[in-house]
Amino acid sequence: MLVWREAMSTGHPEVDKAQKRFIAHINEFETTLRNAGADAAIGMFLTGLYEQVSINFGREEKVQRECAFPFQDAHHREHAALLGRLADIQNLYQAMPHKADHGVLLRDLAALIKDWVSHHMVQSDVMLRRYAPHQTAPHPARARP
Numbered sequence: 614m615l616v617w618r619e620a621m622s623t624g625h626p627e628v629d630k631a632q633k634r635f636i637a638h639i640n641e642f643e644t645t646l647r648n649a650g651a652d653a654a655i656g657m658f659l660t661g662l663y664e665q666v667s668i669n670f671g672r673e674e675k676v677q678r679e680c681a682f683p684f685q686d687a688h689h690r691e692h693a694a695l696l697g698r699l700a701d702i703q704n705l706y707q708a709m710p711h712k713a714d715h716g717v718l719l720r721d722l723a724a725l726i727k728d729w730v731s732h733h734m735v736q737s738d739v740m741l742r743r744y745a746p747h748q749t750a751p752h753p754a755r756a757r758p
């Protein structure tokens with residue numbers, strides 16, 4: 614089971630909220646995989662995911678533009694690559710008979726999730742933290758000497 618940690622925070626509440634939902638979705642996928650098998654788990658995981666992730670990535674890139682994040686182009690390319698891999702898996706799943714062996718698809722999906730969380734979220738998304746506007750109260754004024 615994956616657990617969202619403070620070290621994964623981007624410093625932006627809406628982006629963090631979307632990422633917590635994504636982590637919960639991965640955990641739900643693993644539970645369904647154990648309880649109902651690969652076909653049901655992959656189907657559940659993919660349903661509506663491409664659309665939701667497109668919205669999340671769009672929101673994230675808007676936040677990046679607003680705070681002049683300096684790695685926007687490279688980050689956009691990472692988003693496009695993740696969406697491309699997700700679309701490939703979705704197309705493969707839709708073309709596959711329900712009783713087929715889902716081993717290859719499961720392997721591709723596990724690799725995508727691993728890259729997404731351990732590379733994109735943990736290494737690239739967190740870089741936003743230095744640029745996102747701080748949501749906490751400002752530091753108290755210094756006492757005058």
Ligand SMILES: [Fe+2]
Nearest residue numbers: 673688692738
């Ligand atoms: Fe991102």
